[in-house]
Amino acid sequence: MPSSQEVVDLESSQNADDSHFEDLLTHLALSFVNVEPLDLDELLIASLRRSVRFLGVDRSTLGRYDMLPGQLVTTHSWALPGIEPVPSPVAESHFPFMAAQIRAGHALVWDRVAELPAEAATDRDAFRQLGLRSIAVFPLTAGHEVLGWLSFSTVRQDHLWSRDQVRRLRLLAGVFANALLRQRKDLELNAAMAENLALRRRVEAENAVWREQVLHCHDFDDLVGGSQALRRVLKQVEQVAPTDSTVLILGETGTGKELIATAIHQRSRRAERPLIRVNCAALPATLIESELFGHEKGAFTGAISRKVGRFEVADGGTLVLDEIGELPMELQPKLLRVLQSGEFERLGSTTTRRTDARVIASTNRDLLVMAREGGFRPDLFYRLGVFPITVPPLRERKEDIALLTAYFVDRLRAKLGRQITRIPDEAIAVLMQYDWPGNVRELENIVERSMILSPGQSLLVDGLPTLAKRPSMLGCADDAADDWRTLSEVERDHILSVCERCGWRINGAGNAAERLGINPNTLRSRMNKLGVSRPAGSASRLGTAKAGA
Known part of the structure; x- marks a missing residue:
C-alpha cells in the first residue's frame, strides 16, 4: 500500500500533467x-510535433476520408x-477493422498491436x-460527421495508454477536428470565390469583346458583323464609294440595304452634302413624280x-x-x-433644270425578271445596275448573329430600361437555329x-420559331387571330413552359426561378397574378411549400 507521501506525490504529478495538458490544449485551440x-x-504539423513530445510517443498522423474513395489519405504527419x-495513401482494405470503427465514430486504443482481436x-x-x-486512433468528428482520424503510435517500445491520457487525447482530437473542418470550409469558400471570380471575369471579358467587336470590328457605322459574306459587301462599298457611279443595292427585306447606301454616301466626296431618301413604295403614283422632280404652283389641283x-x-x-422596283x-x-x-423639268414647267445628284437605288425584287416580263424598263435596269451590290440574307451570315444581338442589346438597353448585361451561349444557339426570313430587322425585333x-440580367430567348411565325403574324388569314397575344399572355405562356421543363421546381437546383432569372417569391407572385398553376399530380415534384400556383 503506498504511503501518504507517495499518494500526495502521485496526485501532485497528475495535477502537474493536467495543468501542462490544459496549457497545451488551450495553446493549440x-x-x-x-x-x-x-x-x-504548417500550424497543424507544429501542433502534431508538440503533441508527440508531450505524450512521449514516436509519431502522430492526421488523415482525411473525403479525398480519395476507398483510400486512407494522410494529410499531416510528424x-x-x-x-x-506513414505511407499515404493506403487502401482501406489493409485496415478494414480500424476503418470501420473510426467511420462509426469509435476510438481504438491498443497498448500492444499483438492484442488486436481476431476480427482485426x-x-x-x-x-x-x-x-x-x-497505437491510439481517434475519429475527428465535427458537425455530426467523421472527417478523418488522428493517431498516435510508437515503434520503439510498447506504450501504456492510461485512462486519463485517452481522455485528454479525445479532447485533443476535438481541437484537430475543428481545425480540419475549418480547413475544408476555407478550401470550399476559396474554391467558390475563385469560381465566382472566374465567372465574373468571363462575363466581363465577353461583354468587353462584344462591345469591342460591335464598336470597332470595322470602320462602318451600324454595319455589324465579321462574316466573309459581309466583308465582301463592305469591300465593294469601299471600291465604289469614291466614284460617282450609280449603285443598285439588291437584297431581301430587312438585310440592311439602307445602311449600305448610307455607308456609300459617307465614304464618298459628297459626304458633306445632303443624303436624301425617297421610298418609291410609300407614295402613290400621282404624287411620286412631284416628290422626285417638284412642281410649280397650279400644276395640278392642290398645288397651291x-x-x-x-x-x-x-x-x-x-x-x-428605296424600293425602286415599285416605281x-x-x-x-x-x-x-x-x-x-x-x-x-418640274411638273407644270417647261424650264429644263440640271442636277448633280448621285443615285443609289435599292430593291428586294428581281428587276431582271421584271424587265423580261414587262414590269420594268430594261434600259433603266441596265442604267441603274452599273455597280450592283447584293446584301446577303442573315441565314447566309449566321456567324454575325452573336455580334448583331450584342449590338441590339446595347442599343435597346436604355430605351427599354432593361439592364441586360449577359447574352448566354444558349440564347445565341437558339438564334442560330432559326432561318430569319425577316433578316436583320426581324432579329432586332x-x-x-x-x-x-x-x-434578370441575362437575355432569355425561348421558343423562337413559335414566337416568330412569319405567315401567321404578318398575314391576314382568320386563323392568324390566335397569334396576336397580349404581353401578359406571352409572359404567362413563357412561365408555364419553363415551369414544365423544370418539373415545377420553384426552389433547388435547376429550378424555374433560376432559369427565369428572378427570385422564387417573385415567380410565385407572378404565377398567382397570371393564373399559372401546376397540374394535378405534380405536387410531389415541386419540392417546396405552396408556390402560389
Missing part, C-alpha cells in the same frame, strides 16, 4: 482561431528523428509491417405653291431611291433621262421582344 488558410498546414513516415487480423498484419508496437423636288435638294449630294412605268423614262443627262420578357 487559440492558435487555430485566427490562422490564415495558407498557414494552417515523427521523431529516425522514424519512417488483417489490421494487425498491416500494423506489424509498418513496425508499430502501440411651288415645291422643290428631291433631285434638286440632293444636288451635289446623294439621292437614295410606276410612266415615270421610268423620266428617271432614265435624269440618270443619263442629269436633266429634268426578336431581341427587343426578348429583352422585354427577360426579367
